[in-house]
Amino acid sequence: MKAVHFGAGNIGRGFIGALLSYAGYSVTFVDVNEHVIDALNKRGQYTVTVAGEKKETFEVKNVEGIHSVEGESAVMTAVKQADLVTTAVGPNVLQHIAPAIAKGLSRRDSQQKVNVIACENAVRATSELKKEIFASLTPEEGEEVEGIAGFADAAVDRIVPNVQSSDVLAVTVEPFYEWVVEGSSLKNSLGVDEALVVDDLDPYIERKLFTVNTGHAAAAYAGFREGYKTIREALVDDEIKPLVRAALNETKEVLIEKYGFNMEEQETYIDKIITRFQNPNIEDLVERVGRGPIRKLGAHERLVKPACMLYDIGKHPQALPQTIFHALHFHVQGDEESERLQEMIQTNGYGPALAAVANLEESHPLIQQIEMLANR
Template sequence: MKAVHFGAGNIGRGFIGKVLHDNGYSVTFADVNADIIEALNQDQSYTVHIAEENGASYTIDDVAGINTAQNPGALKEAIMEADIITTAVGVNILPVIANAIAPHLEARTATGRPLNIIACENAVMATDALKEAILDTTGSINPDVVSFPNSAVDRIVPMQTNDNILDVKVEPFFEWVIEESAWAGTDKLEDVTYVPDLMPYIERKLFTVNTGHAAIAYYGRTLGLDTVSEAMEDEKVESFLRDVLSETAVYLTEVYDFSRAEQDEYIEKIIGRFKNVHLSDDLNRVGRGVLRKLGPDDRIIKPLTWLHEHGLKHDALARLVSFALQFDNTEDPEQIRMNTLIRESGIAAFLKKHSRLSEKLIREII
């Protein structure tokens, strides 16, 4: 079995690539990073290290690389042979990936072999966005052959520098949940959870792991801290984190069928992951993309708005918005753009237009 994975970064190699390899797939990574692609083709293997005390190491072999900017012919050949295509590139790059896949789908469809295309991104229903972008080019796709299951993915992969450019360090925990009804064929992946309704799992992860990470980053930087480990050693940060996740837990248990006991157990697991000293990350990196994170359907604003509209406690999430507004990572293009917008129109106008908050909620935040 063969897989094409777009995105040869740490998440692609350390998470999705490893799961595919463990399921018996020969994995071809497609990327524009010439150094990574050259190393993949030269070594044809790399090592995944588990970030914990005495953590295990796993050799991922039978891999190759394609430089999509320089070798479109090889990409077409790989897609023709692929049984599954995955991505881990960032949701904003999916239209570019769609342009790389679309020209070859008609010929691939003619083979009649089932093909699953899955966007493994940190976004809600990212595969739908990839499918829509592909359809903009192809016009139609035979659903009996090509399928687009949505998925939810979760694994912390910290910033790192390794002696071998291909080796990667990842946390022990991972979760990959796939939309079962949209899966093509009968060969399902092991160590992957298939569910009839994906949205509860997407939002549970988004409003616990990602909201939690945002709380640590934005409040931690407000206190002058630099890393996740430093922040998680500060009682004020952990207390604030728990307040935030207690509020998002209300949203998750009211909207979906998770019990409060289930969610509380999940929260403790997530906080334990944040405290893993082997995973410590730079808070500026964790908090980057602030405009996206303050979007109306993202990790902070959506649960905040819902709780406010239902007259439920939302103080911690409102404070989190205020900390995000004070975040000042001048190396983040979104940060620079947000600062410009606020300077031109003020905080209230920014939150009304960008985050689509009500005037009452805006007054609370201010």
């Protein structure tokens, strides 16, 4: 079996690429980093360290790389021949890789099925990737691709921190991982036992988004304002950890109300998530987690959506608005979104800036609560 994976960064190598290789796929990584690509082609394998109570290492084998710019023809050929195409490039990059995927898919044999899965930290990223791919196809090509390609949305979860190493390919990961794939969209068997294939992905998307991502964001944005470097340091703070817990208690109400999750099971899940964030073997940087605040403050994202859902059912959240207010202070040089957000706030104020990025009316109770926090 052949897989083409776009994105040879830490998540690509340490999570998706590793699972695919373990499942028996030969994995071709596509990336712009020529040092990583050259090393993959020279060695054909790399080391993954699992940072649990006892560190363990294993080798990921049968891998190679293609430079996404210089090897455009090779990328097209690899997609043309693949049984599976996956991504871990960041949601904002999907539009840039879609044309290359489209070219490969449009040249496939009409009998050769393929699955395409965007493994991004975003809601239904594969659906977004599909739109971009079909925008690069003629109607006739689109009809042919629709017949042979399955575009399956997925929810992914694994902390893969940036750990300094003299080895350009070595990567460190946490022990926990989850890859949930919507099976109804697959054209053929995924062939990865470690992936959970389900009929309805929505409950898993929002459970992960409103627990893992909300909790991570709460720790990162509060930690940033207090000057902490890592998520684990932030969670030692006597005010930040209770805020994270309170935010997840609020999202728990949403998950139970909407999907009927069991309360005790969700509380256990929250405990597991907070324990993961405190893993002493992983240093996850506050700045890494907080980057891209405009996207993370979007209407369908980890903070604003659950807060609005609570308002809609007559609740009055406190921890989520406080976390959102912390997020509005996030500013890291080189992070374009945080720089743009600060410009919006300086020009219009906290409430109007949030209303703009979250697509809310300024009269919305969340915006009013943000204004109250700003005027304290």
